[in-house]
Amino acid sequence: MPPIVFADHAPRNVAASRLSVRIEGIGAWTRGAPDWPSMRALLRGEQGLREDAPGKPAAGALPAAERRRAPEGVLLATEIAAQACAMAARDAAGLPCVFASTQGELAITDYMCETLSVAPRELSPTKFHNSVHNAPAGYWTIATGCTAGSSAVSGYHVTFGAGLLEAAVLAAAEDTPVLFAAYDVAATGPLLEIARISRAFGMALVLAPCDEAAIPRITLTLRNRPAAITAAPAAVAALAQDNPLTAHALALLAALAGNTNSRLTLPAASGLLLDMEICT
Amino acid sequence: MAAHAQALRAGRGGLRVNDFSSATLACFIGRAEGVENAPLPQAFAHWECRNNRLAWLGLQQDGLLAAVERVIERHGADRVGLILGTSTASIGASEEAYRRLDDGHFPEDLARPAIHTPHSLAAFVAEATGIGGPALTISTACSSSAKVFASAERMMRLGLIDAALVGGVDTLCDSVLFGFNALELVSSQPCRPFDVRRNGISIGEAAAFAVLERIEAAPRALRLIGYGESSDAHHMSTPHPQARGARAALDQALARAGLEPDAVDYINLHGTATIKNDEMEALLLPEFPRASRASSTKGFTGHTLGAAGALEAVFALLAIEHGFIPPTLHCEQPFEGPHPWLALEPHEQRVNIALSNSFGFGGNNACLAFARAEA
Numbered sequence: 015m016p017p018i019v020f021a022d023h024a025p026r027n028v029a030a031s032r033l034s035v036r037i038e039g040i041g042a043w044t045r046g047a048p049d050w051p052s053m054r055a056l057l058r059g060e061q062g063l064r065e066d067a068p069g070k071p072a073a074g075a076l077p078a079a080e081r082r083r084a085p086e087g088v089l090l091a092t093e094i095a096a097q098a099c100a101m102a103a104r105d106a107a108g109l110p111c112v113f114a115s116t117q118g119e120l121a122i123t124d125y126m127c128e129t130l131s132v133a134p135r136e137l138s139p140t141k142f143h144n145s146v147h148n149a150p151a152g153y154w155t156i157a158t159g160c161t162a163g164s165s166a167v168s169g170y171h172v173t174f175g176a177g178l179l180e181a182a183v184l185a186a187a188e189d190t191p192v193l194f195a196a197y198d199v200a201a202t203g204p205l206l207e208i209a210r211i212s213r214a215f216g217m218a219l220v221l222a223p224c225d226e227a228a229i230p231r232i233t234l235t236l237r238n239r240p241a242a243i244t245a246a247p248a249a250v251a252a253l254a255q256d257n258p259l260t261a262h263a264l265a266l267l268a269a270l271a272g273n274t275n276s277r278l279t280l281p282a283a284s285g286l287l288l289d290m291e292i293c294t
Numbered sequence: 295m296a297a298h299a300q301a302l303r304a305g306r307g308g309l310r311v312n313d314f315s316s317a318t319l320a321c322f323i324g325r326a327e328g329v330e331n332a333p334l335p336q337a338f339a340h341w342e343c344r345n346n347r348l349a350w351l352g353l354q355q356d357g358l359l360a361a362v363e364r365v366i367e368r369h370g371a372d373r374v375g376l377i378l379g380t381s382t383a384s385i386g387a388s389e390e391a392y393r394r395l396d397d398g399h400f401p402e403d404l405a406r407p408a409i410h411t412p413h414s415l416a417a418f419v420a421e422a423t424g425i426g427g428p429a430l431t432i433s434t435a436c437s438s439s440a441k442v443f444a445s446a447e448r449m450m451r452l453g454l455i456d457a458a459l460v461g462g463v464d465t466l467c468d469s470v471l472f473g474f475n476a477l478e479l480v481s482s483q484p485c486r487p488f489d490v491r492r493n494g495i496s497i498g499e500a501a502a503f504a505v506l507e508r509i510e511a512a513p514r515a516l517r518l519i520g521y522g523e524s525s526d527a528h529h530m531s532t533p534h535p536q537a538r539g540a541r542a543a544l545d546q547a548l549a550r551a552g553l554e555p556d557a558v559d560y561i562n563l564h565g566t567a568t569i570k571n572d573e574m575e576a577l578l579l580p581e582f583p584r585a586s587r588a589s590s591t592k593g594f595t596g597h598t599l600g601a602a603g604a605l606e607a608v609f610a611l612l613a614i615e616h617g618f619i620p621p622t623l624h625c626e627q628p629f630e631g632p633h634p635w636l637a638l639e640p641h642e643q644r645v646n647i648a649l650s651n652s653f654g655f656g657g658n659n660a661c662l663a664f665a666r667a668e669a
Contacts, residue, residue: 031452031453031454033452033454107527110523116411116413117411117412118412118433123385123388126385126389126469126473127385127388127389127391127392128392130316130389130392130393130468130469130472131389131392131393131395134315134316134317134319134468134472135317135472135475135476137472137473137475137476138476139473139476139477139478139531142469142472142473142474142476142477143473143477143530143531143655144530145469145473146381146433146434146435146654146655146656147381147412147433147434147435148433148434148435148654148655148656148658149530149655149656151434151525151656151658152525152530152655152656152657152658153530153656155525155526155527155656155657156526156527156528156529156530156657158527159527160525160527161524161525161526161527161538161539161542162524162525163441163444163523163524163525164434164523164525164656164658165432165434165441165445165523166432166433166434167430167431167432167433168411168412168413168430168431168433169413169416169429169430169431170408170411170413170414170417173413176428176429176430177430179428179430180430180445183445183448183449183452183454184445184448186452187448187449187451187452188448204391204392204395204398204399204400205388205410207399207400207405208391208400208405208407208410209407209410209411210407236372236427236428236454238372238426282428283376283420283426283427283428283429283430284417284420284421284426284429285372285426286372286426286427286428286429
């Protein structure tokens with residue numbers, strides 16, 4: 015079989031393989047910390063989770079009718095995406111986006127498998143089209159009028175690092191700001207024992223290509239030698255106990271919540287790590 | 295690939311009466327032969343499921359595993375990326391677990407969390423090939439495995455990797471058969487793309503892969519010369535009626551390749567045989583001169599969903615390599631708009647430049663442009 019090659023440019027930066035992106039906006043949601051300011055306060059130990067908090071993201075970016083019908087992952091992903099775009103003061107209509115989720119819409123997977131096992135012809139058409147992994151990307155681009163490319167990715171237990179790398183590559187290669195959103199929702203039914211995720215959590219970033227002077231900035235380097243993975247801060251570790259995506263996202267958010275430059279290491283693939291320098 | 299080229303050139307399709315779904319459903323399907331009798335090697339038994347079996351069958355074809363070994367040897371395992379597209383991955387195994395629940399729990403043989411996740415395919419292929427670079431699943435419904443070419447090219451252009459294995463695998467499962475049936479998009483006949491009587495899709499399954507390297511590494515190989523990605527911003531399951539997103543992806547692919555439409559010899563259309571997709575996609579064709587040939591190969595294979603992008607990229611490459619235009623199988627009375635461009639019979643013709651369109655739910659569009667090496 016012949017290899018296929020791309021007839022474009024020579025590699026820009028073969029030896030270094032360093033990617034820098036400026037953090038223009040941050041969004042975050044979990045029950046009790048529904049935005050970046052409250053998540054940052056939580057990570058700094060300034061306040062705890064609000065016990066009386068609503069269990070569903072507000073998802074104000076969606077039209078009211080969609081908001082009532084949309085599944086939880088769509089509410090969560092569009093909520094954090096909208097927060098990050100607002101902070102970045104970027105119009106979502108022109109932003110390419112990468113939505114990363116370990117498992118996608120687990121409650122719909124449970125519904126589909128359950129219905130198919132008893133009455134396959136009664137499957138709901140709406141639930142079916144909401145079951146695609148890119149449902150949040152679809153609802154988001156429709157709600158914001160975004161005609162740029164949109165993607166939906168997964169990497170099982172390294173979804174966060176793999177998705178962040180994909181978004182940073184897109185920003186750097188295409189020289190454009192990019193919306194990155196990482197989220198998971200809780201499993202239900204028999205799937206809970208298998209997929210294990212019991213808490214909805216999401217975070218989003220607007221990333222823009224930059225040089226190594228811009229702040230706040232993440233500089234990413236791939237590493238193929240073993241190193242310790244940065245853990246989520248102990249105070250919030252309970253939020254992440256059943257989902258590596260949440261643990262990895264919290265480790266990065268904790269670095270962004272700090273006032274000093276820091277380094278962290280997260281997994282991006284099996285045997286491949288992502289070293290990150292965070293300059294705030 | 296030789297068998298595919300032969301079938302496409304002879305106008306011989308592979309659709310058959312549905313004998314797959316767990317309950318009766320009157321439709322035609324593109325079912326891969328022999329998957330049931332091809333268990334994974336013992337070393338990979340923990341990845342066992344229909345989708346990974348089909349992936350493994352695909353990896354055995356056309357010297358692909360040897361090609362992957364060569365790029366790993368040449369560049370190092372961590373300099374080779376793995377980007378695969380799938381829409382439903384191994385959801386068939388999750389469906390089976392629900393049919394066979396043991397007192398509310400997954401049966402023991404299926405209580406393997408790593409197969410009940412969208413990344414099941416890519417995680418298996420990473421282990422099976424030893425690829426150690428970035429590994430990613432793209433799951434954007436029916437554009438999934440077209441977008442993998444774009445992602446791999448970007449990583450290569452930035453110097454993060456030197457080669458990549460890209461592709462897509464999706465297998466038949468109740469979710470898609472009864473899901474598309476619920477949307478009233480499944481034909482009871484073999485699908486008839488661009489025919490006035492078309493009334494829906496036939497669902498198929500496929501594994502398709504390609505190895506990408508930089509041009510210097512293989513100057514005479516076929517080339518990916520452009521790609522475009524866009525969103526419709528219109529509707530979750532209906533394409534934009536004026537083809538806004540599809541046209542944006544196409545125009546971007548041409549612009550990136552530095553091509554005018556008149557350079558295009560062949561367009562492998564998405565051509566699902568739904569009323570709306572084909573009506574929308576036909577609006578793109580007047581951009582091309584009458585000499586450009588276009589066809590949908592869904593009548594041969596059925597709609598292979600998340601594998602369609604990579605499968606039809608391979609068909610576009612076969613058209614270039616062997617010099618032929620695949621026909622739009624089962625299209626007997628094309629509607630007026632696309633008629634002048636549609637290839638209805640197979641014919642031999644030199645193809646220098648070929649495009650492939652892929653459009654998915656959520657209004658997710660991709661277009662790929664391929665060429666032969668410059669003389």
